[in-house]
Amino acid sequence: MGKKVIRIGLLGVGTVGTGVVRLLTEHREELERKAGAKLELARVAEKDTKRALEAGVPKEVLTDDAYNVIRDGSIDLVVELIGGINPAKLFVLEAIKSGKHVVTANKALLAHAWDEILMAARQRGVEVYFEASVGGGIPIIQSLSEGLAANRIQSIFGIVNGTTNYILTRMDKDGKTFAEALKEAQKLGYAEANPTLDVSGGDAAHKLVILSSLAFEASVPLDQVYTEGIEALTPQDLVYAREEFGYVIKLLAIAKAAEGQIEVRVHPVLIPETHLLADVEGAYNGIYVVGDWVGATMYYGLGAGQMPTASAVVSDILYLARSIAYDVAGRAGWGPFGDIEHAPAKLPIRPIADITCRYYLRLDCADQPGVFAAIAKILGDHGVSIAALAQKERSKGNKVPVVILTYEAKEKDMQDALHQIEALPAVGKRNLLIRVERGE
Numbered sequence: 001m002g003k004k005v006i007r008i009g010l011l012g013v014g015t016v017g018t019g020v021v022r023l024l025t026e027h028r029e030e031l032e033r034k035a036g037a038k039l040e041l042a043r044v045a046e047k048d049t050k051r052a053l054e055a056g057v058p059k060e061v062l063t064d065d066a067y068n069v070i071r072d073g074s075i076d077l078v079v080e081l082i083g084g085i086n087p088a089k090l091f092v093l094e095a096i097k098s099g100k101h102v103v104t105a106n107k108a109l110l111a112h113a114w115d116e117i118l119m120a121a122r123q124r125g126v127e128v129y130f131e132a133s134v135g136g137g138i139p140i141i142q143s144l145s146e147g148l149a150a151n152r153i154q155s156i157f158g159i160v161n162g163t164t165n166y167i168l169t170r171m172d173k174d175g176k177t178f179a180e181a182l183k184e185a186q187k188l189g190y191a192e193a194n195p196t197l198d199v200s201g202g203d204a205a206h207k208l209v210i211l212s213s214l215a216f217e218a219s220v221p222l223d224q225v226y227t228e229g230i231e232a233l234t235p236q237d238l239v240y241a242r243e244e245f246g247y248v249i250k251l252l253a254i255a256k257a258a259e260g261q262i263e264v265r266v267h268p269v270l271i272p273e274t275h276l277l278a279d280v281e282g283a284y285n286g287i288y289v290v291g292d293w294v295g296a297t298m299y300y301g302l303g304a305g306q307m308p309t310a311s312a313v314v315s316d317i318l319y320l321a322r323s324i325a326y327d328v329a330g331r332a333g334w335g336p337f338g339d340i341e342h343a344p345a346k347l348p349i350r351p352i353a354d355i356t357c358r359y360y361l362r363l364d365c366a367d368q369p370g371v372f373a374a375i376a377k378i379l380g381d382h383g384v385s386i387a388a389l390a391q392k393e394r395s396k397g398n399k400v401p402v403v404i405l406t407y408e409a410k411e412k413d414m415q416d417a418l419h420q421i422e423a424l425p426a427v428g429k430r431n432l433l434i435r436v437e438r439g440e
């Protein structure tokens with residue numbers, strides 16, 4: 001038998017840390033029953049000690065130096081809720097080195113240092129849990145690493161950034177511009193401190209590294225995730241997509257197994273309005289995972305916020321506490337990588353130029369004879385076939401938006417065609433290409 005009391009060290013009492021302290025206090029009895037041990041918040045580090053005291057951290061356990069937690073030999077597991085890469089990485093690696101199990105919500109850290117952290121943990125025989133790093137309260141990490149473990153994952157389509165989903169929903173439902181909707185999202189507290197990370201797709205790319213590394217037992221380098229944001233979208237694109245073609249526009253994190261390669265990309269996507277992900281609105285997240293035997297599965301919930309995120313952190317604490325209490329934590333290596341000797345694979349990542357999909361193309365054209373014909377010829381010359389096409393009446397000036405939906409084409413051919421189309425004197429520069437996915 002392991003331990004009767006699990007001593008928890010907490011680093012960071014910000015929004016999520018405050019939620020964790022609250023949850024551990026308010027649900028103490030049930031949590032301890034489930035863990036089979038007492039859960040003691042033994043040491044807490046927070047630079048802003050006033051904030052920590054207000055959050056209910058007892059004075060006698062509080063310190064302003066993280067090393068007082070990490071180097072305390074009586075601590076069993078360290079919960080890192082500082083965020084960002086440094087110094088969080090130093091603290092996590094040091095905690096692992098000193099034999100402590102780790103719970104973290106830190107997506108940026110895992111996306112940048114996946115191999116280093118997980119291999120360090122395996123070598124030291126400790127476990128790292130990170131349910132809160134993707135999808136807030138949605139148990140997607142457990143689902144991929146345990147619940148779907150019998151499957152070969154074929155594809156993941158994730159709405160994993162609440163800020164961009166909120167913005168796109170407001171643009172779609174209320175006709176707001178990108179800038180107006182972003183301001184609203186910031187006011188509601190969904191955006192990261194630096195909203196660029198949200199709107200540029202960077203936050204979703206961090207999360208995709210974690211999801212795809214888990215799904216494919218691999219180590220997916222962040223710099224190989226093709227990433228585009230939503231800044232160039234206009235409310236008209238959402239109207240055209242829906243009314244002309246029956247699609248909605250979402251920012252998706254996509255991972256696909258593709259004939260010995262994997263595709264990992266984050267960009268705006270037209271998905272059919274009948275797809276389950278089309279109904280994921282506002283700040284909600286939705287993750288659609290297809291396994292070879294299970295088929296399609298879908299996970300939905302709040303991807304951010306104090307208590308949803310704390311819910312995931314405390315579930316990790318509980319899971320680890322139970323393993324420590326029964327003296328099995330770290331014994332079997334770290335779950336998703338299976339065999340303790342087995343290092344994460346380096347899978348070849350398909351270059352974006354080689355992917356194949358359908359495309360939505362919005363072109364800013366002069367309204368004059370022969371323009372369609374010239375565009376259609378260039379597309380045809382590149383093997384890109386038009387599936388549907390719409391032109392709106394010109395509103396002002398001589399310019400008119402032309403929207404085209406193509407059949408499947410290779411990205412490189414589509415990009416080459418667009419390049420040539422943009423060189424036509426009748427076509428302006430404010431054009432937009434969005435990939436179309438069936439989401440299967």
Ligand code: HSE
Pocket residue numbers: 160161162163164190191192198203303304305
């Ligand atoms: N900024 C993130 C989002 C928070 O909008 O989803 C959760 O990671």
